[in-house]
Amino acid sequence: xxxxxxxxxxxxxxxxxxxxxxxxxxxxxxxxxxxxxxxxxxxxxxxxxxxxxxxxxxxxxxxxxxxxxxxxxxxxxxxxxxxxxxxxxxxxxxxxxxxxxxxxxxxxxxxxxxxxxxxxxxxxxxxxxxxxxxxxxxxxxxxxxxxxxxxxxxxxxxxxxxxxxxxxxxxxxxxxxxxxxxxxxxxxxxxxxxxxxxxxxxxxxxxxxxxxxxxxxxxxxxxxxxxxxxxxxxxxxxxxxxxxxxxxxxxxxxxxxxxxxxxxxxxxxxxxxxxxxxxxxxxxxxxxxxxxxxxxxxxxxxxxxxxxxxxxxxxxxxxxxxxxxxxxxxxxxxxxxxxxxxxxxxxxxxxxxxxxxxxxxxxxxxxxxxxxxxxxxxxxxxxxxxxxxxxxxxxxxxxxxxxxxxxxxxxxxxxxxxxxxxxxxxxxxxxxxxxxxxxxxxxxxxxxxxxxxxxxxxxxxxxxxxxxxxxxxxxxxxxxxxxxxxxxxxxxxxxxxxxxxxxxxxxxxxxxxxxxxxxxxxxxxxxxxxxxxxxxxx
Amino acid sequence: xxxxxxxxxxxxxxxxxxxxxxxxxxxxxxxxxxxxxxxxxxxxxxxxxxxxxxxxxxxxxxxxxxxxxxxxxxxxxxxxxxxxxxxxxxxxxxxxxxxxxxxxxxxxxxxxxxxxxxxxxxxxxxxxxxxxxxxxxxxxxxxxxxxxxxxxxxxxxxxxxxxxxxxxxxxxxxxxxxxxxxxxxxxxxxxxxxxxxxxxxxxxxxxxxxxxxxxxxxxxxxx
Ligand SMILES: [Cu+2]
Numbered sequence: 001x002x003x004x005x006x007x008x009x010x011x012x013x014x015x016x017x018x019x020x021x022x023x024x025x026x027x028x029x030x031x032x033x034x035x036x037x038x039x040x041x042x043x044x045x046x047x048x049x050x051x052x053x054x055x056x057x058x059x060x061x062x063x064x065x066x067x068x069x070x071x072x073x074x075x076x077x078x079x080x081x082x083x084x085x086x087x088x089x090x091x092x093x094x095x096x097x098x099x100x101x102x103x104x105x106x107x108x109x110x111x112x113x114x115x116x117x118x119x120x121x122x123x124x125x126x127x128x129x130x131x132x133x134x135x136x137x138x139x140x141x142x143x144x145x146x147x148x149x150x151x152x153x154x155x156x157x158x159x160x161x162x163x164x165x166x167x168x169x170x171x172x173x174x175x176x177x178x179x180x181x182x183x184x185x186x187x188x189x190x191x192x193x194x195x196x197x198x199x200x201x202x203x204x205x206x207x208x209x210x211x212x213x214x215x216x217x218x219x220x221x222x223x224x225x226x227x228x229x230x231x232x233x234x235x236x237x238x239x240x241x242x243x244x245x246x247x248x249x250x251x252x253x254x255x256x257x258x259x260x261x262x263x264x265x266x267x268x269x270x271x272x273x274x275x276x277x278x279x280x281x282x283x284x285x286x287x288x289x290x291x292x293x294x295x296x297x298x299x300x301x302x303x304x305x306x307x308x309x310x311x312x313x314x315x316x317x318x319x320x321x322x323x324x325x326x327x328x329x330x331x332x333x334x335x336x337x338x339x340x341x342x343x344x345x346x347x348x349x350x351x352x353x354x355x356x357x358x359x360x361x362x363x364x365x366x367x368x369x370x371x372x373x374x375x376x377x378x379x380x381x382x383x384x385x386x387x388x389x390x391x392x393x394x395x396x397x398x399x400x401x402x403x404x405x406x407x408x409x410x411x412x413x414x415x416x417x418x419x420x421x422x423x424x425x426x427x428x429x430x431x432x433x434x435x436x437x438x439x440x441x442x443x444x445x446x447x448x449x450x451x452x453x454x455x456x457x458x459x460x461x462x463x464x465x466x467x468x469x470x471x472x473x474x475x476x477x478x479x480x481x482x483x484x485x486x487x488x489x490x491x492x493x494x495x496x497x498x499x500x501x502x503x504x505x506x507x508x509x510x511x512x513x514x515x516x517x518x519x520x521x522x523x524x525x526x527x528x529x530x531x532x533x534x535x536x537x538x
Numbered sequence: 539x540x541x542x543x544x545x546x547x548x549x550x551x552x553x554x555x556x557x558x559x560x561x562x563x564x565x566x567x568x569x570x571x572x573x574x575x576x577x578x579x580x581x582x583x584x585x586x587x588x589x590x591x592x593x594x595x596x597x598x599x600x601x602x603x604x605x606x607x608x609x610x611x612x613x614x615x616x617x618x619x620x621x622x623x624x625x626x627x628x629x630x631x632x633x634x635x636x637x638x639x640x641x642x643x644x645x646x647x648x649x650x651x652x653x654x655x656x657x658x659x660x661x662x663x664x665x666x667x668x669x670x671x672x673x674x675x676x677x678x679x680x681x682x683x684x685x686x687x688x689x690x691x692x693x694x695x696x697x698x699x700x701x702x703x704x705x706x707x708x709x710x711x712x713x714x715x716x717x718x719x720x721x722x723x724x725x726x727x728x729x730x731x732x733x734x735x736x737x738x739x740x741x742x743x744x745x746x747x748x749x750x751x752x753x754x755x756x757x758x759x760x761x
Contacts, residue, residue: 113548114547114548115546115548117548117558117562118558118559118562119546119548121562178566178569182562182565182566182569183562185561185565186558186561186562186565189558189561190554190557190558190561191548191558216565216568216569217568217569217572219569220569220570220572220573220575220576221572221573221575221576223569223573223576224573224574224575224576224577225576227700227704228576228577228580228700231665231696231700232666235664235665235666235667235668235696235699236665236666236667236668236692236696237665237666237692237693237696237697237699237700238665238666238667238690238692238693238696239580239584239666239693239696239697239700241666241667243667243690244666244667244690244692244693244696245584245587245588245591245689245690245693246584246693247583250580250583254576254580522547
């Protein structure tokens, strides 16, 4: 093959939109994912702002019969926007987020491979996501859906809205997730460069590998569940329909058998990113490499046996409840192993508070709160009280946003120089962190209190007693929005006028930093040969 | 191209590429099995709950047709394996023949399924709520048979149509993919060092046959 001209890299090797849409280069496909996922994030974020806007004020009807404090046209509109926010953020942002963007670009680089195992399949999975997303967008904007992202039966069967097409859209995005996972597993098994043994793989790769296993094993169950729901709506097959002796709770079992592991599809890659950030910015070998790697696999394994904790009040047997409660608490063990290892890594390290590290520290702080409240919710009597309240909303936002989104941002700032060969403005990156971190806590911490006070989730309105905390929460959402706008500015500004990035601006030890910034089409000039572990700081 | 094998540049050699492709296909088949697994779990749960209803439903399936279809698919698995074997020993003409017979078997299977389905529709048997009990009882009355006892017979046929329908879709997909292999085989793409596509489609076809071997007793012979 002809060697590319000097200065040529994966971004400028070929030109034109068509070359991007047909590219088989894992880095370019990662960029495609980046653009699309960030667009979905913008939409989901606008939906969130609308929801919070509606909840800003208590809706009262005054003496003249006029409603005050209402932002959205109707309660139905609120239900729809709630569904869109959930479905977009879960299926199109957080699930593909880290694996499909950062994983696609850096998994092959970190193991010294030229590409993923199946480049065509990789591009196909992007098209799957786009097809699913287009169908979902079409459904949202041409008709409406109001079931929430969980599509619970029996309402999802009875709802007169376009549940079927929405469900098919989720099915197709699921295909995308399966294909990405499959690709990553084979890549890790088969394409490691000489010397890159499994136990020398960076922890980000271990996390992606564990995630990929869950993607491949859990997503098919979602697929069949959604298909059955679609069948139920079109032909009334009766499996979820009590009139025919079917069981609506079976839907919940099926749904959470996927969707609980899916929570780890969302958080495990984030934990991988955090491992990279903490060790790099502490300039210290990671503490407990093996323990962190095994705990990823441990979380992946346990995740399949805890789904019943979503159903403590759905009428499952007491015994099942106790077992699920116990197994759920068990997840705390591998998670805590990671937390302690990260803290131990920082101990006596020379910590540099660069913006990626700030996001990593933010992750530790927020994820600790999200994790501990998760254990609280695993306690059945507590859950019976908190079930379907804002406490649960706050809990999973601390995990999903405080965890995953912080890691996406941190990872993105960390690898930005490698991806684009440019540096961004550190000042604006830090400012975006301040606003996102503070805004996040202002938004979601009051929701713990609201939940403890009994405020139910998914409601359009509330009693006046909940108003003050809801106001604070909504104002927090504005801070988050400002933070993300700053991040967007930082990125665009960096792309346009950033200084040229060196090969290894942070002094990291993993392989991707040995490639050029940005990498050439074939990643490395010569196939790398690995002789040591990934984080050997002296 | 290395020894007549199109090796992509991120692989060391043909066998490296072949092993990777095969692992990918097996992983994909795991997802297929898990997807059907969801249906099997649902079937087991409701079969435990309503054994009589399942037995009553199964009597409307003709086990002889199901059995013929089972034989047809098992035979097609053999011809599929032969197709791979002939590629391996560099006899593409024979491989084309074997693949053609496999496609033909798939077609026979689908034709028999078509007659089974239309017969049921004719009797008023549809999945779930759409089952026309009145029409079905009327037909039973004409045949001098007792009327339906179960109140939720529709659920059995919900399972029947979902499971055999999803399986049928896979058979059709398999036939398309085998046709693609057949076309490539005629074009002379395959040789003893390179037959990944046939091997992969073969694995798919065997798994789909295997699913049917479980479906047949569960749907036809139950009760
Ligand atoms: Cu869960």
